[in-house]
Amino acid sequence: MVAVAMFDVQVACCSRSIPVGPGCKFRSPFRPPAAGGRARRLQVRIVCSAPGSTNGRPGGGVDRAAETFNGSSMSDDISVKNPANYAQQEQRPRKKTVPASGREIPEGEDPFRLLENGQKVYLDELDVISLLEPPTYLRPHQSFNYNHAAFLWKKIGDIPEERRHRLLDLLLPRQITKLWDIAGLRYDDPDLFVEDAGGLISKPALQNPGKPIVWDGRVTNVPWYYTPFSRFQKVFFSKSGKVFGRVKTGGYLLHGIQGKVAPLYFEVQQVDQVMATDEFCDLVFEYGDGQLHLKGSLPSGFPQPVTHLPPFNDKLCDYLRAVGPGVVVGQGWIEGLDLEQIPRRLFGEFVMIQKYE
Template identity: 45%
Template sequence: MTAAGGFCKVPLPFATPTCSKYRGGGLISISPASPSPSPPALRLSSFQGLRLYSGRGIAVGATARARAGVNGASDTASFEPYLEEMDIVTFLDPPNDLIPLDPNSYNPAAYLWKKIGDIPEERRHRLLQLLNPRLISIAWEIAGTRYHDPKLVNKTASNILSDKDTSTPFQVFNCRTNGGPSLIAWMKYFKKAIFYGNNGNTYGRFIGGSIMGHFSNQSSPLYFEVTQTKEVMSTEQPCDLAYEFGDGLLDLDEYPSHFPKPVKHPYPFNDEVVIYIRHIGPGVLVGQAWQEGKKLDQVPQKLCGEILMVKEYAP
């Protein structure tokens, strides 16, 4: 992402800027030329401290970290984000002083899909640290505009259902949410593995990363079935997939190596929990978890905040 002279309008989901001409979706302007041979500073009103390194890498200042939600000890990015990654943060949380464009002139989901595609696969996992739960929720909403475009709606973030390659035992995704009830507080950061069953169906399981998560991995592995679904039952909003947890007892003869045998789910996962999935970019998904309940008169409620899922890079 570079900047040059001139002015243009850049499409963004909520407010969009009148800014220096960009290439690759950048929302920056280069400061006036200086006789100093050092690289020019890149200035952005909402990202003080953004500075170019070696042509592409950047270091993020305190304001940028605060907006990205990585100012906590456990969330602090231990890397120097690249401009492509910070494009996503700016796109989801633009400065208030940007001039909005006509929302009918572009599709925000298409723009987000392209910007995620600009990030090399081996770096996409960094979005888990750069995007806080509020921005993940915004990503879910933006992904909803994808269904307005017949061409875009056919794109998928993963070929897990369309190309059942038996030589690949499973696909792993790294995930982030804001946790939820104390019973599932270990779910702030976790992994999920998607695999093919010998009955032709697709399944998955959640793998916790904390101490409580490791205990749950063996005592109560959280298995679910992957199904194609077009609508979130509780809200009637569009989606692509559903992870149905059921009672946890899968009728399978074989499991991937080192996967534990399924047992009945503990509460609340035994109370008709379903996670609805939207594709938002290559290798990236966002989900909403709902506890729909076994009782007919039970009102469905969200189990936790939205969940960002990034496919693990496998060279």
Template identity: 45%
Template sequence: MNCTYFGVYTVAGARRGGNATSISWPWNGLNVLRKNSPRCRVFKVNVLAKGRKEAIRSAWDDEPFEILPSGKIVHLDVQDIVTILEPPKELIPLDPASYNPATYVWKKIGDIPEARRHQLLLLLKPRLVSRLWAVAGSRFDDPKLMKKSASSLTSMQDAEWSREFWTCQKSLGPFPISWVNNFKKVLFRGQDGAIYGRLFLGDTVLGRAASSFSPLYFSVKEVSEVMATEQPCDLAYDFGDGLLDPANVPEGFPVPVSHRQPFADQLVVYIRHAGPGVMVGQAWQEGKELEQVPKKFCGEILMVKDPGPVEESPVPRIT
């Protein structure tokens, strides 16, 4: 009778010039993995009827990965982004003037397969998301990099799909959204050809009810700087009063209604493209009154595009 086993071997020394260490398989290897092996590869072996073994390449064999204390798997190509954002002293360039970190971040994000870029949401804590905002700002020093976009839809060019779903993560913020750190956004093209969007705050009963009865629509605009700081940026999500022209709202979406607080006080989210399928945002309450001083709405926001075509459910689930 034929059967299949899965085995694991460590690659902890591979990036430091060491040799990979074999671990016995099938079950002993998995036990060692949980206890002592932070960087590993997975392979599958088919055992044929006469005891012959046939190694089969696994999808996980493409890149080594690390198992975090929480049990979740993070690949090392994703961890490279953390290293660039917070490099050890020995990796700091001798001539910082000749080094543009945004170029390296863009390339490294592009090297991560789209299907696992969501791991950035797990790895990048608020401090590193703020650092990503700063690093993405150096992109404006490179004329070629400035022309690149994280999304074909928001680049104002013809896109293959008329909608894009993104998973977002923030920190802090006013009540009642201070407890909603993970949420979704959808970008879509209206009948007038402009780009609009909508936020989905959480996958709870309360969050889904709020998204249905008080949808958070916004318009996407090309702007060159954050009004409050005069720092460069690519786009602005202008929430305005929320009353979009119903003709521009996709079928199945709720009718626009006036935004409620805290979204009704001229909320604008400024966007910087950080890499393919990755944006970072900074939200500001700019106020309706001329004398009102703008203030930050929450911590910087990390946004990662969901993989694959998304011409489907108008209400995505938060995972």
């Protein structure tokens, strides 16, 4: 027979199991306080075993709940392991998520919130934004077993592919810069998403040789005279087992002019460090002299390559880090053709998100 009693006691120190009498043990999951620490008032359990029982269980037969000291049964257990008696609470139906407007979300639609300006933002998108600038109460006190980049990767993966491009409009410039910093934490664990990082852009292009793969992008810290470059697309394609791409900027009206004057072709290669800073990365876009060797072998509708105009003709390289499924962040560097030239940044950080049809 097993008897369980609940008491409120004043303790200054306790271990997990302390004998308190014949066949009885005092159990508590709390660690002892530091030397000189204050005593804490705890709710504890005392489990008593009848003679011949083992670990509070009779030698044979079916376990039976004994009556506690106040006459209630063990089904009313409110011990430290079950402080609110959750097992006995009725299962209540979950309420439908209601946005700030007070209207219920239509059946089958993901939970969202309407901002004060009327913008509709889904909660999984807000999760990603919150992780870039987390409030204090969401930051782990001990981060030795927590990788912020891994958690951000998971949250980005929770957003459906067809909605990920919405992050381009939600992210603030400082948050795009934060993406670069957080993505760098991924390299603290050498086994973290290594198989996905380098091939995030290359694999889709190699698997679909005749189909261009489009990524939408946005860059920060762009001077006013380069404003058309703040929003762009990079279109990737494969040729002879290699992956190339071109930049499309300036909006619909300027696409034709930009395609003739500066199509900005580049080659995609896997690297592990930014040349100027020795920071870790996954990919580099090397613009070179304009990839002139691609003339006559481009996908249908692509403009012919031309020599890059300044400042894109001075050994321009884009270094990228994978952030999550279909999302990368990068930095543009002008490394210079002159060996004595000091590398300098081109604009700020940029983010790119794969466009799904």
